[in-house]
Amino acid sequence: MTETRRAGPLFLAVGIVALEFAAAVTGFVASTLLPVVAADLDAKNSLGLLIAGSTLGLFVALPLASRVLGRLGPRGTLAAGMIAYLGGLFLAAVSQTAWMFALGQFSAGLASGLLAVFGVSSAIRHLDDRLRIRVIAASSAMWILPALVGPAATLGLEHLVGWRWTLVLPVPFVLFGRLLVVRAARGEPPTDEVPRPLLRTLSVPLGAACVVFSMGRWPIALAGAAITVVGMIAILPAGTARLRPGTPAALGAMVLFAIGYFGADSLITVLLTSVFQVSLGQAAIVLSAAPLGWAVTSLVATKFTSARFPAVGLGLTALGTAVVAFGGSFPVALVAWTVAGIGVGLAYPGLYIRATTADSNGFSAAELATAVITAECVGQLLGRAVGGALSSSGTGLLASYALFAAALVAAAIAARPSR
Known part of the structure; x- marks a missing residue:
């Protein structure tokens, strides 16, 4: 019995890390195959439709997740999520039109959102802070290999078997992670949270x-x-918009971080190639610098935890983002964006732990799981939307990056230990 109780958290931790690897593989496969899918489905003028499905499915899942968990329980939620995921992926793989592909991606995104909320809430319930922060660092490291070899491997497999079979490449990794999470959650009672x-x-x-x-x-x-x-x-929990000390302030900092970092990341190749006349190859090198810096630093930062890391790290990311915009050359941009990634790696584990730890406010695990996913995903959406709007309105990319840097400075202030 004791060995079973000890094995549960280990299975859960390994399952969550495996799922993060699956998410990384899924992301790089989808991005790499997008031009091929668009050409085959005659959807070159409907790229927004091809990429919309999974995003919209994720956002629909967030408000529904606690209801599904309450009605079906953990095992039922996992089963429903896996059926929706596999069914959606199959529909996308056999699609003959852009709308059919988008519907399949919507189903897969909906399932991913439900399963993500369940995975994060299970981690909050069953993993102590020390193990959770190591899981977060290991999850960040899961993006290193896909970032280095994912695009080339995807193109090679697409050349051999076509994009439809290549699209199902992440399935074994998803199944492996979900089976481990199911085993760890065995016997867990349904949540009685009021949605x-x-x-x-x-x-x-x-x-x-x-x-x-x-x-x-x-x-x-x-x-x-x-x-x-x-x-x-x-x-989000009450008080987040006001950055109330404790969990709400951490969630607010997560939103501001996502606006600044992911907004800057989405436009960096455009900034470098159009404003500073850097080649696309050099811009791609700069693009990969921050994720690698993030992943490597996260592994080191978890061994030297400090309450100051989130604020210091976000300050570094703000500095790197500002220097990228006004540096004017490839070497400066490479160093600055690497520093930005190192800052995220320093800040993210501690900030995530604060945002998902129930304090005296008494937030439930499912509520915190939904909140942290919402904070990060909505922040990404806002950063990309507002940055794109400013850039296309004639205000310019430099104004967008000034906004991103300001959001990161605000995130650093919200993440101070006094909060």
């Missing part, structure tokens, strides 16, 4: 749809971002 109002929380996917389908029309994108913020506030 938040459904209509208000569904404004998140509604706003996300406006952003995704704005097709370069920045007023629609900004309106969608505003609607998304309203839904985000409805989902």
Whole structure:
């Protein structure tokens, strides 16, 4: 009995890390295959539709996750999620139109959102802070190998068997991770958490749809971002918008971090090639520098934990983001974006632990899991939408990067230990 209790957290930890590796593989496979899929489905003018499905599915899943967990329980949620994931992936793989592909991706994204909430909430319930921070660092490291070999391996496999079979490449990794999580969650009772109002929380996917389908029309994108913020506030714990000390402040810092870092990351190749006339190959090298710096630093930072790491790390990321925008050359951009990634690696594990630890406010595990995923994903969406809108409005990329750096400075302030 004792060995079983000890093995449970270990299976859960390994399962979560395996799922992060699967997410990395899925991301690189999808990004690499996008031009091939667009050409085969005659959807070169509908790229937004091809990439919208998984994003919208994820945002629909977030407000529904606690309801599904309460009704089906952990085992039922995992079973339903896996059926939806495999069914959606199969539908996308056999699709003959862009809409059919998008529907399959929507189902897979919906399942991924449900399973992500379950995985994070299980980690909050069953893993102590020391083990969780190591899981976070190991999960960050899972992006190193896919980042280095994923695009080339995907293109090679696509050449051998076609994009449809290549699209199912992540399935074994997802199944392996889910089986471990199922085993760890065996016997866990259903949650009795009272879910938040459904209509208000569904404004998140509604706003996300406006952003995704704005097709370069920045007023629609900004309106969608505003609607998304309203839904985000409805989902996140009370006090997050005011950066109330404790868990709410950490979640607010997570939103600001995601706006600044992921917004800058989404536009960095455009900035370097169009403003500073750097070659696309050099821009790709700069692009990969921050994720690698993030992953390696996370592994080291977990061995030297400090309450100051989140604020210091986010300050470094803000500095690196500002220097990238105004440095003006490839070497400066490479060093600056590497420093930005190192800052994230220093900050992210500690900030994530704060954002997912129930304090005196008494937040439930499922609520915290939904909140941290919402904070990071909505922050990414807002950063990319607002940055793209500013850039396309004629204000310029430099103004976008000034906004990103300011968001990161605000995140550093919110992440101070006094919070």
